[in-house]
Amino acid sequence: MSQRTRLFRHTRPYDTDGTRELFVQAVRENVLHHDAHCEGYHRMLAACGFSPRSLQTESDLERLPPLPTLLFKHHRLISRPEHRIVLEATSSGTKGSFSRIAFDLGSLACGTPMVLHTAAHRRLLSPRPVNYIILGYKPHRGNRMAVARTAFGSTFLAPALHRSYALQYRDGGYVPDLEHVLAHLTAYSRLPFPVRFMGFPSYTYFLLRRMEERGVRLMLPKHSKIMLGGGWKEFYTQQVDKPVLYEMIRRLLGVEESHVIEFFGAVEHPILYCDCPYHHFHIPIYSRVLIRDVHTLEALPPGQPGLVNLITPLMTAVPVTSILTDDLGILHEEPCPCGIRSPYLELLGRVGLQDIRTCAAGAAQLLGGEGGLT
Amino acid sequence: MILANGAVYDTAKQQALLDALPGALTRTLSGPPLPQGTVVEALDRAASLLEAGAYAELLPDVQLQGAVSLAARMLHREAVTYRLQTELPPLDAQVLPEGFTPHRRVYRPLGVLLHIAAGNMDVLPAYSVMEGLLTGNINLLKLPQADTGLTIRFFEAFLELAPELRDYIYVFDTPSTDLPAMQHLISVSDGIAVWGSDAAVSAVRQLAPPGCRLIEWGHKLGFCYISGYEDRTLELSQLAAHIAATQQLLCSSCQVIYLDTQDMVEVYDFCKAFLPVLDAACAGIRQSPGAAAQSTLRRYTAFLEHTMAPEREEPSVYRGRCSSLTACEDASLTLSGLYGNCLVKRLPSKDIVPVLRQTSRYLQTAGLICEASRRRALTESLLQSGVTRVMHAGDMSDTYLGEAHDGEYALRRYVRICDIS
Secondary structure, eight states: OOHHHHHHHOSOTTOHHHHHHHHHHHHHHHHHHHHHHOHHHHHHHHHTTOOGGGOOSGGGGGGSOOEETTHHHHOOOOSSOGGGEEEEEEOOOOSSOOOEEEEEHHHHHHHHHHHHHHHHHTTOOOSSOEEEEEEEEOOOTTOOBHHHHHHHHHTTSSOEEEEEEEEEEETTEEEEOHHHHHHHHHHHHTSSSOEEEEEOHHHHHHHHHHHHHHTOOOOOOTTOEEEEOSOOGGGGGGOOOHHHHHHHHHHHHOOOGGGEEEEEEETTEEEEEEBOTTOOEEOOTTOEEEEEOTTTOOBOOTTOOEEEEEEOSOOSSSOOSEEEEEEEEEEEOSOOTTOOOSOEEEEEEESSTTTOOOOBTTHHHHTSOOSSOO | OEEETTEEEOGGGHHHHHHHHHHHHHHHHHSOOOOHHHHHHHHHHHHHHHHTTTTGGGOOOHHHHHHHHHHHHHHSHHHHHHHHHHHSOOSSOSOOOTTOOOOEEEEEEOSEEEEEOOTTOTTHHHHHHHHHHHTTOEEEEEOOTTOOSHHHHHHHHHHHHOGGGGGGEEEEOOOTTOHHHHHHHHHTOSEEEEEEOHHHHHHHHHHSOTTSEEEEEEOBEEEEEEESOSSHHHHHHHHHHHHHHHTTOSTTSEEEEEESOSOHHHHHHHHHHHHHHHHHHHHTSOOOHHHHHHHHHHHHHHHHHHHHOTTSOOOEEEEOSSOEEEEOSOOOOOOOOBTTEEEEEEOOGGGHHHHHHTTGGGEEEEEEEEOGGGHHHHHHHHHHHTOSEEEOGGGTTOOOTTOOBTTBOHHHHTEEEEEEO
């Protein structure tokens, strides 16, 4: 059994101490694989003076050259023959370029236990049937966005009675239809089954605002959960603080903050990060997060802000072992009352979005900051 | 927030305000024309107050204060009068040749001018409306998404100074994606001044009906052309200072440095020699962590891309600590990596026109570094290619009173010339 399979089958997703050596071995195995099967990756490692065999301990991880997510928007790097690629997912960049990331069967097979272990830890697996409100895309043949697939996938954590989608596919494009969702939600609230929300925090907020304007207040059945993921995207200027959102959810849906769960992930780093009851994104055993200096890209000690570098040995079809996102973040090592001992990542926001002030032709699109952590 | 007839409303009132708009516009247009003196007087008062720091609490950002102080200088009576005389000179000044019947010609506003502002400068939306007011138009301003509320607060304060202008300024925070609202605003407008990217301009082109005057202030690409030096050390340090100061984010910022040569070796030599100069200039600029991260990411990505396929004729990347130069084989005018990451290309002077013509719609500013004896001829070649500003490298992004905007006088685009027999 490969080191990767052993790591992803480990049943305790936050047992960092018990899997430290296994993680490094799995990364080494993964980097050796990409180095041997992807010419472009091999050249990059060589140009940076990095030898995969030199990867021995966890502290060696910071020497592994991270590939910027930007690189995957312009180059298709592959470490598997085409016939072994079973799925391609894309980032949700709608205006400009987006990353296309290929999955082979091995990566999918490892991803599944990871999702189940993480979901079980947060008590999201349930045999009780639920009604789903998807504040995201309704699946469509042409939609390869990872965020759409994740949302759909999440509806299997508990058996689905019905799914209602906020973004409907009509006439070749997606249009928001909150009325449709609100009608379903009102009907669901009168049934004895729990309701689960899954989707973009922006549309969740827009739905809550509409309810507030109309004076609609519901009391969702016991065990209902609000799951948020996918970031604010183009609505970043309307972004509200998390406590405001939690308060609205409690007031308008009758769901307590401890039942609001947030996820993030990136198409280039398909690890499921799920927040703890204190809304901290703890780093699971399947990955490591390094924060790098915004000038020198050197790894920074915990507590300092910088560029987020994500490392995982999950993927064998694309050399995304270590990726450099265009997000800024801080890694916290303070103890968390939830009991999980691994550090947690605080995302500070996408690089540049707030900074962009440009009238150079094409620059706004270039700096649009699409993709990255969602 | 929405500003209409001097009052501020919540965005939720948008539909009601849009419904009332055609009637309100017709009433204003049926009344007496807006006297230019009233506008000049109001702008002069606003400029004095701006300079005296009356709106300082609206402007937390030091950089923004710099932009505002420049805008204030441009709004003073003397500056505005100079602009009006330059851009809208008297129409009956010339004596007609014999045999032609004289008749009167006058300027009149287009009527209702919709400004679709871009978010690249905080003061831009307000400045665009000022130009509309000067030409007597009723102004509907659609704010960029990035607007922080500054523009409405400014106009609220401005209309306290000049309440007689309240029916001439409407500000909407409608997002561009709200197509019915956008179409409504466009349907009541006689002209649209659109600022922004190709995508923004194309979207407005699709929405605007035939006959509606479109005034496009699109994004541009600046470059520097080098053919010898008068004072090499000084001129290169001025160019580096310009690149560092503007972070290559402006229309007029240098994206590409063209060298008057066919020889790639000269390009590589230039990169090696100029990199320390550029790096020193960029090191002195205080960047936000976001901008620094952008710059570092671009530079690192370009470096990795270069290493990935060395056998191809890929550009060579010269990486400094906070800047980079990329030696490219091609000559096309393209966007650089920004934030101190500049492109260097070959462009023999005989090829200036054929090469630059290919991107003529993006041309605006050229910084020219050359021997004094060649300056006139090279300037002419650059102008022939479609460039509208030929500057010294250090002042590529400077603003001058009375200068044209992308080859045009803006005020002229906002008026009609009317003949009266």
